[in-house]
Amino acid sequence: MKLARILWVAMAVVIAAPIAAQQTQEAVVTPITAVQAERGPVTNLPMPRYVSLKANEANIRRGPSLSHRIDWVFQRRDMPLRVVGEYGHWRRVVDREGMGGWVHYSLISGNRTVIIDSDLLVLRSQPLPNATEVAMLELGVIADLGECGAEWCRLSAGGYRGWAPKTALFGVGADELRD
Structure with a gap:
């Protein structure tokens, strides 16, 4: 019963949103900051x-x-x-x-783990495109996720450790930073 009610409310919001947007075309859109990010109703952890x-x-x-x-x-x-x-x-x-x-x-x-989203991804010794190659990972390999900067993440897989570009990984947000 509760799930049906929640789904009905969610459908009403989805249907009402375009109507409200048409009525308030002068509304100011503000970017969502990390503090305002959506939180899970059960765990209070960030979503997604x-x-x-x-x-x-x-x-x-x-x-x-x-x-x-x-x-x-x-x-x-x-x-x-x-x-x-x-x-x-x-x-x-x-x-x-x-x-x-x-x-x-x-x-x-x-x-945290990531899955390699590009074939023969080169792991590098440093987070630089011309750094020494440490290993090559095939498409679909799962690696442990370490620290992440703006564009690179440190991975560990099959006894190898190195840096890979975020764009070649699933399991880490594009704007996510990790220590």
Whole structure:
């Protein structure tokens, strides 16, 4: 009952938003700062955010309960996922291809990983395009995420450590900085 009510309210907001925008064309748009960023209603953590799959296998459901149909089964431990919704003990997640659904929070971890989104990505010794090559990672490799600057992130995979451009990774925000 509550979920249906929430969905109905969400649909009303989606339908009403274009109408309100037409009525207030003189409205001033202010950029969202980090302090104003959306927070999850359950965890109060930033939304959206990245997590990783804790289990070797996780059922991804159509809705936030065990009674909802299983749409997907993710079968890759440490796979990075993007959390886009929360409801009780359930998190709405999306993978790098945009597929997803609801997963129980016990199956995800705050450990940060990324998946390599370009073939034969070169890891470099420093966050510079001409730095020494450390290793090459194939498309789809999962790496542990370390610190990130404006354009580069430090990765660890298969015993190798090095820097890679953010644009070649899924699992880290474009404007995200990590120490």
